[in-house]
Amino acid sequence: MDCPDCGHDRTSVVDTRTGEDGTTVRRRRECKRCSFRFTTYERPEWETLQVKKRDGRIEPFDREKLRGGIERAVEKRPVDDDAVESLIEDVERELAGRETRIVSSSLVGELASERLRELDSVAYIRFVSVYKAFSDPEEFLDELDTILDDRLDETVDGSGPTDNDFPDG
Numbered sequence: 001m002d003c004p005d006c007g008h009d010r011t012s013v014v015d016t017r018t019g020e021d022g023t024t025v026r027r028r029r030e031c032k033r034c035s036f037r038f039t040t041y042e043r044p045e046w047e048t049l050q051v052k053k054r055d056g057r058i059e060p061f062d063r064e065k066l067r068g069g070i071e072r073a074v075e076k077r078p079v080d081d082d083a084v085e086s087l088i089e090d091v092e093r094e095l096a097g098r099e100t101r102i103v104s105s106s107l108v109g110e111l112a113s114e115r116l117r118e119l120d121s122v123a124y125i126r127f128v129s130v131y132k133a134f135s136d137p138e139e140f141l142d143e144l145d146t147i148l149d150d151r152l153d154e155t156v157d158g159s160g161p162t163d164n165d166f167p168d169g
């Protein structure tokens with residue numbers, strides 16, 4: 001690479017660092033002629049969205065795979081195909097809006113579960129129990145508690161008694 005300052009074609013690398021996500025390399029270079037220092041970044045160019053899995057492997061985003069996971073979660077639940085389809089579209093749109101072409105599998109799971117949660121809490125619990133692969137039962141129970149609390153709040157906000165139902169004295 002030519003020096004951006006003087007145009008000389010010989011530069012040396014003085015420092016190399018791998019980015020946090022492990023997919024970019026940042027190099028500090030120095031011109032051999034004028035000693036101008038500059039930084040270059042090296043990253044793979046993905047044509048399609050890539051998903052980095054928990055074990056570090058990277059594979060193309062697979063919409064059908066996501067659909068499979070969602071469909072298993074909503075089985076025998078009152079969630080129709082249209083809702084599943086638009087959920088997947090929402091997730092894809094969200095992912096497409098990211099600056100990077102590589103996302104973690106947990107982000108995909110997170111986005112899908114957020115939307116699934118609004119549709120059906122049973123389907124949501126089924127889904128997160130698979131994608132989060134809870135390592136300890138406590139975590140799973142915490143997640144359940146959160147859901148149950150939410151439902152309780154809805155009941156209170158909706159048809160539950162209010163202060164007006166119990167006038168003072």
Ligand SMILES: [Zn+2]
Pocket residue numbers: 003004005006007008031032033034035036
């Ligand atoms: Zn130079």
